[in-house]
Amino acid sequence: MNDMIRAAVATAPERTELQWLPKPGVRPESGLLRVAATGVCGSDLPYYQTLPQTRGPVILGHETVGHVEQMGDIARAKWGVKEGDLVALEEYIPCGFCRFCRSGDFRLCNATDWRLGGMRYGATGMNVAPGLWGGYSQYQYLHLNTVFHKVPSSVSPRHAALALPLSNGIEWTYLQGGAGPGQTVVIQGPGQQGLACVVAAREAGAECIIVTGLGTPTDHRRMELAKKLGAHHTIDIQSQDLLETVADITGGELADLVIDCASGGTDTVVSAIQLARKQGRVILGGQKRKRIPEFDSDMIIARFLTVKGMRGHSYQSVELALQLIAGNRHHVTDMSTHLFGLEDTDLALRTLAGKGVEDAVHMVIDPWM
Structure with a gap:
């Protein structure tokens, strides 16, 4: 089974199933991430309720942290990371050349908006090859335009998964x-x-x-x-x-x-x-x-x-979030309340709708538990 991986696939509205999927090969302009932890975001709920109906089966999860497993030569030259690095991903997959990307505000790039036909981690259907576009999986495919953040060595993957929600708070409260x-x-x-x-x-x-x-x-x-x-x-x-x-x-x-x-x-x-x-x-x-x-x-x-x-976060706010997490400033890691295995992905998503576990604030899926 070394060439197969497990993933939690949203197959219908409010239904997630564990599936074995083929582990994809890597092209010169792509890579593969060995997922260590993926946070469960409140925005996953409307995706869970509607995306499988509009886009077919989809692997949700966009607050992804993992180790770079493999990358092609073109990707290696662009990314500035190496195999084994622990990284946190942004959900955005920008074009890299529009005026928003050139000015550093790539979250506004049309290529990041799945409603306009763009791609985004955790919201792109499995009908887009090779299908592994979400973090509720043991591996996630890496697009050439992936936005990486290196995780400080003192931060665990579970706590690094707080980077995106915390970055929203920094963006909205301080930067904006x-x-x-x-x-x-x-x-x-x-x-x-x-x-x-x-x-x-x-x-x-x-x-x-x-x-x-x-x-x-x-x-x-x-x-x-x-x-x-x-x-x-x-x-x-x-x-x-x-x-x-x-x-x-x-x-x-x-x-x-x-x-x-x-x-x-x-x-x-x-x-x-x-x-x-x-x-x-x-x-x-x-x-x-x-x-x-x-x-x-x-x-x-x-x-x-x-x-x-407000629309999401900036690169700067994610970097600031990782610094706060590394120092556990203001007890920020207390926001991480629940850790689940991949088989409990549906339970975690139902919790967002008030139908699962109690007292959850930030939940994390560990696909190797």
Whole structure:
């Protein structure tokens, strides 16, 4: 069976099966990664629910960490890595020559958007040869335009899998949101991204970090973790008036920066704008897939607000994330709560929908367990 590998294949909406697949050969312009760990991202849930129906069988998982197993001569000359290196991958597979790639913002390259026919790790169907485009597998095929990050020697693969969610927090809070010393930051939603924003805000020196969530047991446990990671206050929006509580905490000044990481309805977009002080900034990170009815856009004008929509992370933010993980700054590795074998991939994905294990924050699949 040395020429066969195991992978968890999403074969239909909300159905994942273990399969044995042929181990592909490597061309001069490609390579092969021996997967060590792959994080389970909240964005995997809509893929799990819909992608197998629209793209056929697919190997999900894009927060991949592993050792470079093999690479062709063209790839070797381009990548700057060697066999055996432990690396973390970005999900993006950019073209490398458009204006966004040339300016370093390759996440905006159309080639990274699978909805426009592009490729992305964890979202490309197995009908695209050789099919091993996701991390829920023992091996992952490496495209010539793969974006690599070398993992510091002190970091385990399990914790390195936190790099992408943590990089989103750094990107949204610090690089795009401008959080800094003396500022008040409100973070809506205590999921992976919200907790990552807490770590980034604390690292940036924010004076007051407030995290909001629901009155569910899950959110309460996550808000307790938020305090350990550096939040100063948490608000249960089902038992406390959100605007009044933030006004009380800030002496009526409200927030310099509000980051909406909440999934679901559009109410948090409106509250994010309401919570920002004059000249404040609002970062919208949680996709709603819904329209906002009767939205009063004059609030943005009256308060002279800056409102930004976020799309993923930058190369810089991933590098900064790996540095924070290496030093376990602000207890960031506590975000990694569950480790599963490949046969439990479906359980991990169902957990994202609240149908699996309890108390999960960041889950990791180890395909060799």
